[in-house]
Amino acid sequence: xxxxxxxxxxxxxxxxxxxxxxxxxxxxxxxxxxxxxxxxxxxxxxxxxxxxxxxxxx
Amino acid sequence: xxxxxxxxxxxxxxxxxxxxxxxxxxxxxxxxxxxxxxxxxxxxxxxxxxxxxxxxxxxxxxxxxxxxxxxxxxxxxxxxxxxxxxxxxxxxxxxxxxxxxxxxxxxxxxxxxxxxxxxxxxxxxxxxxxxxxxxxxxxxxxxxxxxxxxxxxxxxxxxxxxxxxxxxxxxxxxxxxxxxxxxxxxxxxxxxxxxxxxxxxxxxxxxxxxxxxxxxxxxxxxxxxxxxxxxxxxxxxxxxxx
Numbered sequence: 001x002x003x004x005x006x007x008x009x010x011x012x013x014x015x016x017x018x019x020x021x022x023x024x025x026x027x028x029x030x031x032x033x034x035x036x037x038x039x040x041x042x043x044x045x046x047x048x049x050x051x052x053x054x055x056x057x058x
Numbered sequence: 059x060x061x062x063x064x065x066x067x068x069x070x071x072x073x074x075x076x077x078x079x080x081x082x083x084x085x086x087x088x089x090x091x092x093x094x095x096x097x098x099x100x101x102x103x104x105x106x107x108x109x110x111x112x113x114x115x116x117x118x119x120x121x122x123x124x125x126x127x128x129x130x131x132x133x134x135x136x137x138x139x140x141x142x143x144x145x146x147x148x149x150x151x152x153x154x155x156x157x158x159x160x161x162x163x164x165x166x167x168x169x170x171x172x173x174x175x176x177x178x179x180x181x182x183x184x185x186x187x188x189x190x191x192x193x194x195x196x197x198x199x200x201x202x203x204x205x206x207x208x209x210x211x212x213x214x215x216x217x218x219x220x221x222x223x224x225x226x227x228x229x230x231x232x233x234x235x236x237x238x239x240x241x242x243x244x245x246x247x248x249x250x251x252x253x254x255x256x257x258x259x260x261x262x263x264x265x266x267x268x269x270x271x272x273x274x275x276x277x278x279x280x281x282x283x284x285x286x287x288x289x290x291x292x293x294x295x296x297x298x299x300x
Binding site for chain 2: 005006036038048
């Protein structure tokens, strides 16, 4: 029957789907943490945007 | 809140920080229900169980095209209205569109082998879809090649507008040329030709994929705004040191 004959194609397709989705989620999460960490390091060193300084002064 | 008010990146970040967890939760719920319905869907009378590849292939194909459509609107936003978030959206969307188009090509190939006897054929639908993937790679390469962000945004916007010609070619390729790929069967005059037992899970998977795409796009846009802030702060730091 076709279900057993072609099961490897179905499994491979869903494997590819899971791999792509997991990779995209990992990419945005890792990138977010990286940018947040760099921003925090820069602000620790006293570097801040003018708009951020103005809103802090208010 | 009006859409135009989101043009302020700080306001956009506040809205995105609120929306992303809710959208992520909704994506998980809709995906769980869609996969459950897809597993219960019957085999096709001709294709057997391989029809289940359609639940991945069709939504990823739709998203690949939708994403380029959004990038086309963003390109107009960059060139015509100079909207501050337009090129942020375009830059964030390109890798997502590339990923979904690649998934469409891979799943289509894996579906084609048992049904057509070949992984690939140079027919109009498959070739125009491959061109869309190459266009995405071109856009990503352009962003990385041109150092000046505003010049890169304009160059990408022009390439995106030119590349939009591929969208109707993909859509109507099965009508304009003889192809191995089947014709339109969901959105067509006269209604869908797919039985509801397969059509409903397909539409649920499309909804789940679309929610995932919106969540990832907001998250990637948030990352891009933060990346630009990092760049600004580094320039400030360098000028203060100089």
